[in-house]
Amino acid sequence: MSTSRPFHLSRRQVVRGLLATTAFGVTSKFGTGCSSSTGNQSSSDGTDKPIVMGFIYVGPKDDYGYNQAHAEGKAGVSKLTWVKSVEQANVPETTDVQEAMRNMIEQDGATVIFPTSFGYFDPHVLKLAQEYPEVQFVHCGGLYQEGKHPKNVGSYFGFIxxxxxxxxxxxxxxxxxxxxxxxxxxxxxxxxxxxxxxxxxxxxxxxxxxxxxxxxxxxxxxxxxxxxxxxxxxxxxxxxxxxxxxxxxxxxxxxxxxxxxxxxxxxxxxxxxxxxxxxxxWDWTNVYSKYAEMIRAGKTLMNGGIPHLVRGGFKEGFLKLSPYGPAVNDEAKKLADAAKAKFIDGSMVxxxxxxxxxxxxxxxxxxxxxxxxxxxxxxxxxxxxxxxxxxxx
Incomplete structure (x- = not known):
């Protein structure tokens, strides 16, 4: 399943995560091809080794829903020439996800993993994070708690x-x-x-x-x-x-x-x-690209350069609205667009x-x-x- 349980966070954690998140514009397009994609540009340390990012989904990539949204985000960040991405779909919330993460790390060289389903977090992500302290595990909607969970674990989600x-x-x-x-x-x-x-x-x-x-x-x-x-x-x-x-x-x-x-x-x-x-x-391309840029700049969860809790809405580039269909009249478009502008400028309550x-x-x-x-x-x-x-x- 996707993010499916409530999580309780302090106001300080939420606000800090929000302030640390910014929009990063990259066009999203769904890719249905290979399980990995590789760029050919050198990384910031002068080597030819790309940043390897792993993505894991609980369902199919073409479900017209939660898993497809994440797969579209993976496809979008893969357009960065210095990123290599690997993915695996239909991974249940069992020890199977531990095996999937371990394979991405040991066989594909992944240094950051995005396990996208809620049930992956505890105990699976937490267990692998302790086993691989040099790898970053960034979970969608997880229950990250400062001082309790490993420092190489982070959480992201949006105000959809x-x-x-x-x-x-x-x-x-x-x-x-x-x-x-x-x-x-x-x-x-x-x-x-x-x-x-x-x-x-x-x-x-x-x-x-x-x-x-x-x-x-x-x-x-x-x-x-x-x-x-x-x-x-x-x-x-x-x-x-x-x-x-x-x-x-x-x-x-x-x-x-x-x-x-x-x-x-x-x-x-x-x-x-x-x-x-x-x-x-969702516009996960923006979110995943932002993470990639921070990692490329040498920032990590472990050194404090990447926030452990990241949240955002339209203003931060986490969301988008589907194009209006033929039955939507001009008045409806005008009202919705005006409300969206208020979310972006922060005046909407x-x-x-x-x-x-x-x-x-x-x-x-x-x-x-x-x-x-x-x-x-x-x-x-x-x-x-x-x-x-x-x-x-």
Missing amino acids: DEAEYLAGIVAAKATKTNKVGFIAAKPIPQVLRNINSFTLGARSVNPNISTQVIFTGDWSLPVKEAEATNSMVDQRIDVITCHVDSPKVIVETAEKRGIFTTGFHANQAVLAPKGYLTGAE VYKGGLQDNTGKIVIPAGKDLKQQDSELEKMNWLVAGVVGKVGS
Whole structure:
């Protein structure tokens, strides 16, 4: 599975990681070819030895979702002529990932590993980090704790709920019934934050919007995802989004039923040429390229040159929005673009003081706004007003 459990971090850690992260513009393009790619430019120490970066995915590289997004990032950083990248897909969250990492280090000469699935972290990444103290292990969304975990371990992730907020705006301008749907895997803080941000974005332009939520129970359950989509359509919901590992089945089912979708993780527009509105996408090329540049400059997790905790949103180049589909009108584009500009300049506040959950309880007190990097949002266990459903149901 992908990042699938809450993680608790101090405000100081989150802010420090955010401030250390900057956008780094490199075009991302998905590569489906060989398992490795090599550049031919000398490294900064004058040798011909490239920086070898290893990437490990829990599912297939072409899942139109979480794993494809990371594979696209790997393909993007591989365009740097002084980087050699190796990858392995469909690696379960067992000792198999230890073997995959060990092979990349010993056979391919990898000096930095990016294990992208949550379940890889403990105990597998932590065990290998102790075994290979000279290798850097940078985990997606992990629970890095300063003073507890090895110094050659780091963590990176992004505030993709920013893109979900924009998708909510677009969905609100597309719905005719004022009923939208969200199919989610599990009610963890990361997922709840996406549901809430999507709903708040939609209700920022149409307060009458309601979001029906269905939790499937796991990250990849295609049959349940199809059933949930059909159930929503039968309830007159006419825009659906999701947080599962691969949105493919949801997007394709919605297209067959003649309703709109917004995507997640990667671009699913090709699956729904009529109904795909836009989507919340990762831009891992920027993130991986930034890491490569820091390593090339001699910075490491061990010497303190690379932050152990890195987080970011649109401003830091972690995210992108799928191109608008043919059904998105100019007004929707204008509203979404304006909100994106506020995220980039730092003026957007999604979680404002006085916010109520869907039971009427105040979950953020009046006068206390929570910015994107606030660690309290990492502990979210509620659904905002306008969401139909319960945490855990």
